[in-house]
Amino acid sequence: MEEGAPHHRGERIGAGEVGVVALGLAGEGGVQGVVHVVGPLPLQPEPADRIAATAAYKRRDLPAAAGYWQRLLRQLPAESDDARFIVKTLGEIGAPVAAVVQAGPAASVPAQSTALASSLPEPPAQVASSRAISGVVSLAASLKAGARPDDTVFVFARATDGSRMPLAVQRARVADLPLTFRLDDSMAMSPQAKLSDAKAVRIEARVSRQGSANPAAGDLIGASESVAPGAERVALTIDRVRE
Numbered sequence: 001m002e003e004g005a006p007h008h009r010g011e012r013i014g015a016g017e018v019g020v021v022a023l024g025l026a027g028e029g030g031v032q033g034v035v036h037v038v039g040p041l042p043l044q045p046e047p048a049d050r051i052a053a054t055a056a057y058k059r060r061d062l063p064a065a066a067g068y069w070q071r072l073l074r075q076l077p078a079e080s081d082d083a084r085f086i087v088k089t090l091g092e093i094g095a096p097v098a099a100v101v102q103a104g105p106a107a108s109v110p111a112q113s114t115a116l117a118s119s120l121p122e123p124p125a126q127v128a129s130s131r132a133i134s135g136v137v138s139l140a141a142s143l144k145a146g147a148r149p150d151d152t153v154f155v156f157a158r159a160t161d162g163s164r165m166p167l168a169v170q171r172a173r174v175a176d177l178p179l180t181f182r183l184d185d186s187m188a189m190s191p192q193a194k195l196s197d198a199k200a201v202r203i204e205a206r207v208s209r210q211g212s213a214n215p216a217a218g219d220l221i222g223a224s225e226s227v228a229p230g231a232e233r234v235a236l237t238i239d240r241v242r243e
């Protein structure tokens with residue numbers, strides 16, 4: 001890696017990790033305890049299906065996303081905002097809705113055919129792209145000796161007020177630093193908590209030797225000043241050791 005040259009590598013958090021990352025990063029502000037989980041968190045059926053549906057939709061596995069949304073729809077009150085959102089989304093991707101509503105909560109999720117996968121349209125274009133935040137995260141020279149090239153780097157946006165749940169997360173390696181990052185709604189942990197809806201956020205970064213979403217003593221951390229969604233050229237330095 002050329003010294004001083006920003007890299008663009010990074011990856012989104014996979015569906016199986018979403019629950020762990022969300023709780024781990026939310027605890028970074030001082031919540032006590034460590035969550036020991038392998039694979040998806042044992043969430044209640046509704047949030048588990050919601051997270052899995054969103055992850056499948058983002059990787060354009062529309063039959064899988066439709067199956068999760070159809071099952072979730074059976075668990076929600078028909079007049080709820082969530083139910084209306086799911087009906088609208090199922091309509092946009094060409095998946096059946098009426099049969100799901102009529103079947104009721106006891107029905108099982110029908111298997112999605114390969115014909116459905118081939119006939120479904122492409123997902124709608126990403127919205128609120130102008131609210132994405134981009135910039136560069138780097139590692140302070142004084143801390144480079146304490147980091148290995150394969151150590152995991154988490155870069156995430158968190159609202160300055162309210163919930164500590166990250167609004168968008170990108171993952172990379174120390175070897176990718178300095179890293180040119182871009183956070184947007186496609187990296188959201190939940191469709192109800194989007195970067196584009198926030199008034200102000202801080203961009204934070206953490207290096208984990210164990211690659212864990214749960215913060216630990218000895219992690220290397222850094223944070224930006226408060227910025228508004230849509231900000232560009234945000235610069236932050238990982239310059240502290242977590243106690």
